[in-house]
Amino acid sequence: xxxxxxxxxxxxxxxxxxxxxxxxxxxxxxxxxxxxxxxxxxxxxxxxxxxxxxxxxxxxxxxxxxxxxxxxxxxxxxxxxxxxxxxxxxxxxxxxxxxxxxxxxxxxxxxxxxxxxxxxxxxxxxxxxxxxxxxxxxxxxxxxxxxxxxxxxxxxxxxxxxxxxxxxxxxxxxxxx
Numbered sequence: 260x261x262x263x264x265x266x267x268x269x270x271x272x273x274x275x276x277x278x279x280x281x282x283x284x285x286x287x288x289x290x291x292x293x294x295x296x297x298x299x300x301x302x303x304x305x306x307x308x309x310x311x312x313x314x315x316x317x318x319x320x321x322x323x324x325x326x327x328x329x330x331x332x333x334x335x336x337x338x339x340x341x342x343x344x345x346x347x348x349x350x351x352x353x354x355x356x357x358x359x360x361x362x363x364x365x366x367x368x369x370x371x372x373x374x375x376x377x378x379x380x381x382x383x384x385x386x387x388x389x390x391x392x393x394x395x396x397x398x399x400x401x402x403x404x405x406x407x408x409x410x411x412x413x414x415x416x417x418x419x420x421x422x423x424x425x426x427x428x429x430x431x432x433x434x435x436x
Contacts, residue, residue: 267425271334271393272300275423278337278387282380288372293342294380295415300335307336307420310404325435326400326422332430333422336401337384340411340418341377345370369417381419394424396431 275298282296299307308330315323330336343366345359353371356362362370381397388395401420405411411418424430 274391275335278384281383281387285380285383287376295340297338333424335423337421340415341373342414394429
């Protein structure tokens with residue numbers, strides 16, 4: 260017999276891998292892939308949750324504490340981040356700068372295509388979770404902790420976490436602030 264505890268973890272990890280593949284293959288501006296993708300499980304979830312709690316307490320942000328609790332009760336978190344790199348277009352200005360040449364003088368300003376590509380990748384990933392009935396929640400708070408923990412490369416500056424859970428009641432639904 261395979262216990263529910265075991266097949267639940269196996270199923271979530273399997274779907275997390277499919278989510279990562281969906282994010283990787285999602286369309287990207289000029290076909291340039293600036294994404295970095297990882298899956299956190301087990302003790303990594305506790306490390307991330309502890310950092311989220313630390314950030315929440317230091318900044319008096321209850322949402323970090325609430326989300327940290329969700330991470331502690333999740334089976335996995337899919338982490339998707341993007342590097343901030345202009346596509347070097349001659350005509351654009353979507354980032355607020357006149358062109359990519361001017362944007363490159365301000366390396367902390369994200370290229371609009373980077374953030375758009377991240378959003379499309381996240382949408383592709385969560386559609387896989389939804390199709391497989393895995394409860395999920397998109398969390399910027401996870402990304403803040405992951406960035407501070409330096410889990411991704413230094414160039415990856417915008418990071419989002421997608422927490423995954425399987426239970427009789429969606430743990431992400433009736434959350435208290």
